[in-house]
Amino acid sequence: MNKKLCPCQSKRSYIDCCEKYHLGKKKPQNAKDLMRSRFCAYALSLSDYIIKTSHPKNACFQKDLKTLKEDILRFCKDTSFENLEILDFIEEKEKAFVTFIAYLKAAKKDLTFTEISHFEKQNGKWLYKDGQLFEGIRRDL
Ligand SMILES: [Zn+2]
Structure with a gap:
């Protein structure tokens, strides 16, 4: 069977990691797992999973959904998602923050960025609300 490593860089296999979230069999228990599954x-x-997990x-x-979906798919296709490093995770009752570095490349150009993502819980489900983006690797945030 498919034992490839999960692209979220958990070092677990995809079927033991993010697949259950993507298939809708289980919902991520916290915003950090949701963030990983979105990167993945x-x-x-x-694209549907990205849209479904956005606040x-x-x-x-x-944007209208069709354009949004096309934009996401184009971004996915043009980008290679090389690595993910989670620096910080703060969870409150209804909101959470995850700080991470996403190591991305597109056409040999380095698109790595650091983000402080903001999540909110709605009907028991964590959703990506918005994020503060910083170019490159920032460990001083
Ligand atoms: Zn994963």
């Missing part, structure tokens, strides 16, 4: 979904071009107030929904 980008790496696997699973309705996320700015991405200013």
Whole structure:
């Protein structure tokens, strides 16, 4: 069977890691797992999962769904998702913050960025609300 490593860099196999979230069999228990599964979904071009796990107030929904989906798929296709490093994770009752470095490349160009992601819980489900992005590797945030 497919024992390839999960693109979220957990060092576990995909079937033991993010697949259950992507298939909707289970929901991530915390925002950190959701963040990992979203990174993984980008790496696997699973645009529906990205959309489904975004908060309705996320700015991405200013576009119509078809355009949004096309944009996500284009980004996924043009980008290689090389590594993920989680630096910090703060969880409160209804909101959470995950600071991470996403190591990305597109057409040999380094697109690595650091982000402080903001998540909110809605009906028991963690959703990606928005994020503060910083170019390159930032460990001083
Ligand atoms: Zn994973």
